[in-house]
Structure formats: C-alpha cells, structure tokens
Amino acid sequence: MSRRRLDSRSGLAAGLLGEIQTPICTEPLEHVYEVTGELGRGKFAVVKRCVEKVSGKTFAAKFLRKRRRGRDCRAEVIHEMAVLEMARNNARVVNLHAAYETDHDVVLILEYAAGGEIFDHCVSEELLPEAQIVRLIRQTLEGVHYLHQSNVVHLDLKPQNILLTCLSPPGDIKIVDFGLARRLGAVGELREILGTPEYVAPEILNYEPITTATDLWSVGVIAFMLVTGESPFAGDDKQETYLNVSQVNVDYSGEAFSRVSELAVDFIRKLLVKAPEDRPSAAECMSHPWLWQQQLCLSPGPSSTTTRTVRERSCGTKWAAPPEDLEDKENFLESPHSHAKKFRIDEGTSAPGDGSGPAAYSLL
Ligand code: ADP
Numbered sequence: 001m002s003r004r005r006l007d008s009r010s011g012l013a014a015g016l017l018g019e020i021q022t023p024i025c026t027e028p029l030e031h032v033y034e035v036t037g038e039l040g041r042g043k044f045a046v047v048k049r050c051v052e053k054v055s056g057k058t059f060a061a062k063f064l065r066k067r068r069r070g071r072d073c074r075a076e077v078i079h080e081m082a083v084l085e086m087a088r089n090n091a092r093v094v095n096l097h098a099a100y101e102t103d104h105d106v107v108l109i110l111e112y113a114a115g116g117e118i119f120d121h122c123v124s125e126e127l128l129p130e131a132q133i134v135r136l137i138r139q140t141l142e143g144v145h146y147l148h149q150s151n152v153v154h155l156d157l158k159p160q161n162i163l164l165t166c167l168s169p170p171g172d173i174k175i176v177d178f179g180l181a182r183r184l185g186a187v188g189e190l191r192e193i194l195g196t197p198e199y200v201a202p203e204i205l206n207y208e209p210i211t212t213a214t215d216l217w218s219v220g221v222i223a224f225m226l227v228t229g230e231s232p233f234a235g236d237d238k239q240e241t242y243l244n245v246s247q248v249n250v251d252y253s254g255e256a257f258s259r260v261s262e263l264a265v266d267f268i269r270k271l272l273v274k275a276p277e278d279r280p281s282a283a284e285c286m287s288h289p290w291l292w293q294q295q296l297c298l299s300p301g302p303s304s305t306t307t308r309t310v311r312e313r314s315c316g317t318k319w320a321a322p323p324e325d326l327e328d329k330e331n332f333l334e335s336p337h338s339h340a341k342k343f344r345i346d347e348g349t350s351a352p353g354d355g356s357g358p359a360a361y362s363l364l
C-alpha cells in the first residue's frame, strides 16, 4: 500500500482540489474484492459492483481512466477523490471506502447504492407519488446545501447522478459523480463550460460566472422530471435544447402537469429562472412550503404507497436521447458545438439560512 499526495500547486485548473488523505492501494484490486457486474459507465469511467472478500460487503468500484484524449488526467481523478473526502461526513453524498490504482485507472471503492438512479423513476410508467418526490428533493437539497457551505459546486446534478440506497420502497438518496465539481472562489471566477446539455443552467451557455445557484437550476430540472416524467428543456437536437435552456422555454400547462400540485409547480418555477441571483439557495429551498406539507410528508417510506397516485406519463413525453446514449453523457468539453466562440474548450483556462423551517421562506 502506498500513500500518494498531490501537490496543490501542481498546475491544477482553478477550483480543483488536490489534497487527499485516503491511501491509494497499489495491491491488485482482485486480491481484496471480487468484481462482478457493471453498474454504469460514462465517457471516462466504468462502475462495477464488487464484493469485499473478507467482509462479504458489496461496494461500487468506479474505474477512472487516468489518460484521456492523450493527456494525463490523474489530477482530475484525485480531485474527484478529494471532493468525496471533503463530504465524507454527509449522509447524502456517497461514501468513499477505499482507493486503488493500476497502470490505467484509479479505482474508487464507493458505498453501494442498491436502488439505482432516480432517473429510472423519471422514465418509469408509474411516477413516484409526490410525498416520495418531496422526500428525495429534500435529501438532495441537504446534500447540495452541505457542498455549498463548503464552497463546492457539483455542476453535474441530474437524475443519473442521484442514486438510491434501495429501489422499493425508494431508499435515501446518495449524490455521486464529482468529476465536474469545483471549489468556488479559489482563483477568480469559474466560467468553465461544463455539464450535460439538457441539465445545464443558462449562465453556463452564456459563459457567465458559475455560482452555487447553477446547482439549484439543476435541482429544479430534477424536480420537474420527477413530477412529470418529462425533461423540461430537451429538444430534438442539442441546438434546440440550448435554445430552450437559454430562453427558459418551459411549459407548465401541459398534460404532464395535470396531477402535479400547485406547490410543486411553484417550487420548480422559482428555480428555473434565468438570473442565478433570483434563484433561492439550497437552504431557502428547504423551507419552501412544498417540502413542508403535512399531508405529503407525514409518512414517508413504505406506508406512503397507500397514498400513491399513479400518474401516467403523457403521450408527448420529450427526451433528448436515451440514457444509454453516450452522447447524452458528454459534457460541453466534448460537444461538437464546443468550437463555437461562446463555448470555451480550453480545459486549463478557467477564468479566474440554515433551512430550519417554513417560517424562513420569504420568496413566495
Ligand atoms: P460518470 O462520471 O461516468 O458519469 P458516475 O459516477 O456518474 O460516472 O457513475 C456512472 C453510473 O454508475 C451512475 O449513473 C450509476 O448508475 C452507477 N453508479 C455510480 N456509483 C454508484 C454507486 N455507488 N452505487 C451504485 N451504482 C453506482
């Protein structure tokens, strides 16, 4: 076992964390874990289920490629580890158990979220009852609030990166995938082009400064998707999606909203606003009345299935691309549009409430 540290002065792009405490083991992973099926994959990572031989406990092993597009990206991988370490004490962020390194990959051994992605609940024929959605959004906000208090923004919040500890009844949420997360305020403003087209905030498209409010936009998109089963800005192609986002072209009057509560719509409306400074913070969101309704929140968990409302997805469901589509997982750095002037692609050149109750909510 060897312990490696990365010098925080080693040319990291603004907002990347470099210090890690978790030892990175160089012993072959297979000596300690039995690696089984695949859980998911992105452009530079594969996540596989694995069982720790000595304990019989299941984990998720995220294999992160160190070389990407011919470039050494170990610093980015270490950054993802460092963010997970920073959030170690927060139950809403997936726990980092151990780390390994091979010639090609750094492997993060993560707490296993057996319930899969909340995305599955967005595309399911039977959407979750609002009581459950409220619980999941509250938990997401708790995690986001924790990150923001630490001056870290996730920048890739989407239903594929919010997992559940258990599928049925839905367990607690775990936020994963900190590859695009950044620390704010380290060196000037953060204006990098990040995220997945369907879920990014308008300020990203406009190359305006990124703030914690950027994550709150994504929370609005996630809430929209959970209550309607539709993706608010997905167009037929990326350009149309960008246009929908930048014009905040969102429709609350369609069939998909016919059985959605007014408070849910109000919550989403307050987040999907163009000016970041007009969006409530995570703490302010937590005191929105939608998240505090007695009848919705009384009995979360298994018993809430008794109040379950089955909402059929409307025929006009719009999705930009199937989730398996790798294109959909790309961020702007790889997008074909990244040559356009406003989509800056030089990766190393980023420019420089407590939520304790409904009384604190002042945005209605
Ligand atoms: P990427 O950076 O490639 O998007 P993620 O960290 O988002 O990688 O992982 C990809 C997918 O793998 C997730 O969307 C999820 O389906 C699955 N996954 C990731 N972490 C876990 C985990 N801890 N437990 C179960 N599944 C996971």
Ligand code: MG
Binding pocket: 042, 160, 161, 177
């Ligand atoms: Mg992901």
